[in-house]
Amino acid sequence: MSLFEQMGIVYALLGAAIAVLFAGAGSALGVGIAGQAAAGVVSEDPSKFAQVLILQLLPGTQGLYGLLVGFITLSKIGILGGGLADVSVQNGLLILAACLPIGIVGLISGRSQGKTAAASIGIVAKKPDQFVKAMLFPAMVETYAILALLISFLAVNGVQL
Amino acid sequence: MNELEYTYAVARVRALETSLLTDSVIDQLVNCKTPEQCLQILEEKGWGSNDANIDAEEMLKREEEKAWEVICDVAPDLSVFDVLSLQKVYHNLKAAIKAVCTDVRGGNIFCEDAKISGDEMMKIVENKEFSRLPANMANAAKEAYETLLQTRDGQLCDIIIDRAALEAISEAGRHSKDAIIRDYAESTVAIADIKIAVRGAKTGKSQEFMTRAMASCDSLNKNELIKAALGGTDAVKEYLGTTMYAGGAAALEESPSAFERWCDNRMMETMRPQKYNAFSVGPLVAYLFARQNEIKTVRIILTGKQNGFSDEMIRERVRAMYV
Numbered sequence: 001m002s003l004f005e006q007m008g009i010v011y012a013l014l015g016a017a018i019a020v021l022f023a024g025a026g027s028a029l030g031v032g033i034a035g036q037a038a039a040g041v042v043s044e045d046p047s048k049f050a051q052v053l054i055l056q057l058l059p060g061t062q063g064l065y066g067l068l069v070g071f072i073t074l075s076k077i078g079i080l081g082g083g084l085a086d087v088s089v090q091n092g093l094l095i096l097a098a099c100l101p102i103g104i105v106g107l108i109s110g111r112s113q114g115k116t117a118a119a120s121i122g123i124v125a126k127k128p129d130q131f132v133k134a135m136l137f138p139a140m141v142e143t144y145a146i147l148a149l150l151i152s153f154l155a156v157n158g159v160q161l
Numbered sequence: 162m163n164e165l166e167y168t169y170a171v172a173r174v175r176a177l178e179t180s181l182l183t184d185s186v187i188d189q190l191v192n193c194k195t196p197e198q199c200l201q202i203l204e205e206k207g208w209g210s211n212d213a214n215i216d217a218e219e220m221l222k223r224e225e226e227k228a229w230e231v232i233c234d235v236a237p238d239l240s241v242f243d244v245l246s247l248q249k250v251y252h253n254l255k256a257a258i259k260a261v262c263t264d265v266r267g268g269n270i271f272c273e274d275a276k277i278s279g280d281e282m283m284k285i286v287e288n289k290e291f292s293r294l295p296a297n298m299a300n301a302a303k304e305a306y307e308t309l310l311q312t313r314d315g316q317l318c319d320i321i322i323d324r325a326a327l328e329a330i331s332e333a334g335r336h337s338k339d340a341i342i343r344d345y346a347e348s349t350v351a352i353a354d355i356k357i358a359v360r361g362a363k364t365g366k367s368q369e370f371m372t373r374a375m376a377s378c379d380s381l382n383k384n385e386l387i388k389a390a391l392g393g394t395d396a397v398k399e400y401l402g403t404t405m406y407a408g409g410a411a412a413l414e415e416s417p418s419a420f421e422r423w424c425d426n427r428m429m430e431t432m433r434p435q436k437y438n439a440f441s442v443g444p445l446v447a448y449l450f451a452r453q454n455e456i457k458t459v460r461i462i463l464t465g466k467q468n469g470f471s472d473e474m475i476r477e478r479v480r481a482m483y484v
Contacts, residue, residue, distance in 0.1 A: 033168055036169040037172035040170065041172045041175065041176045044176035118439055
């Protein structure tokens with residue numbers, strides 16, 4: 001078996017890494033941005049801590065989605081189960097492609113959701129009674145992360161080893 | 162600077178905006194019978210420094226300081242705000258030149274919170290060390306100093322320095338990467354030009370005087386404005402009606418104080434879109450402006466009350482609030 005023929009498992013693992021790394025980075029950026037805004041509000045009005053904390057956490061979900069896809073991928077290729085599966089190059093590349101949606105969309109949507117959450121924290125700072133409406137704006141961004149998760153989940157599961 | 166650098170600062174300013182004076186509080190102040198009642202309401206709103214003795218001037222001074230303290234505390238880069246204090250620096254230059262040339266000293270004539278303090282400016286002018294000033298300012302300072310010594314014309318000295326200040330603001334705006342600073346510079350210069358045109362038209366100033374006093378800006382045609390001013394106030398109104406400053410023409414129809422109020426309100430209009438901006442330095446500049454605007458409005462109300470002006474007269478002079 002040539003080295004090239006053994007690369008399947010590497011591609012599959014790379015897919016898992018992309019899902020976790022990119023989506024996690026998106027969440028880290030988003031939560032960081034929203035966290036700065038939350039800190040600004042709480043430094044003037046500590047009573048709004050609970051409301052702004054919820055908004056800050058919203059961009060954190062992309063990281064979880066990436067983790068979920070990464071976990072499924074690792075299980076599929078047998079890294080978590082104890083015995084490595086025999087993954088062909090074609091299947092390895094298929095798994096890598098399947099992981100891309102949540103990786104890329106997770107990165108972009110995490111950052112965007114963080115910015116939207118920071119803007120919504122501004123609403124809560126001025127009009128705390130509008131909290132529910134303020135929460136809907138960043139929640140809209142979540143839709144696209146969920147769509148990407150769905151496709152990555154179905155695609156990884158759909159690859160027959 | 163990356164606009165996300167201002168995320169913390171903007172959120173903090175948003176929280177602080179809830180304590181800005183609203184139109185209803187201003188109405189309440191106007192309806193007060195005495196200045197003491199006004200001060201009482203302001204104290205309840207957290208104005209002043211919690212001293213037992215409430216002094217109006219001390220309270221307003223403290224509020225101005227508080228506004229800057231907030232900005233110094235939250236802004237990642239204070240150099241953005243330099244353009245806002247340019248007028249104070251040029252005011253100090255003007256005051257120092259007049260004090261030195263007329264040899265009349267003393268009195269509270271300087272803005273001490275300017276980048277170049279009154280004492281420092283006095284030393285520069287006394288020793289004629291104009292090279293210590295920024296290049297554009299140095300030229301204006303030298304010209305104004307020599308003009309005042311030779312002609313003893315204080316107004317000429319004023320327009321040389323005021324124009325230099327406007328040009329400095331305009332240049333700072335042109336070189337700024339922040340849209341709010343560009344808008345501020347443009348509005349400041351345009352409104353100053355309009356004021357010069359209106360006052361010039363009323364006092365029959367010459368074309369040469371107005372050319373020397375006005376600075377160029379993008380939103381007004383300086384030559385057209387001067388031409389209109391030479392034709393009288395009605396011609397200025399007519400010209401303003403064709404520009405984005407048409408509101409000024411309507412205010413001029415009403416009264417001189419309505420026009421002054423429009424000038425300040427127009428600046429506030431420039432700042433108002435920042436209420437919906439979640440990032441960048443814009444909301445910080447707008448907050449500072451809003452604080453200065455409410456301090457100015459409170460000063461107008463207190464002065465009106467102290468001098469027995471009617472509520473209607475005071476209301477006519479009250480500026481629009483930011484929130």
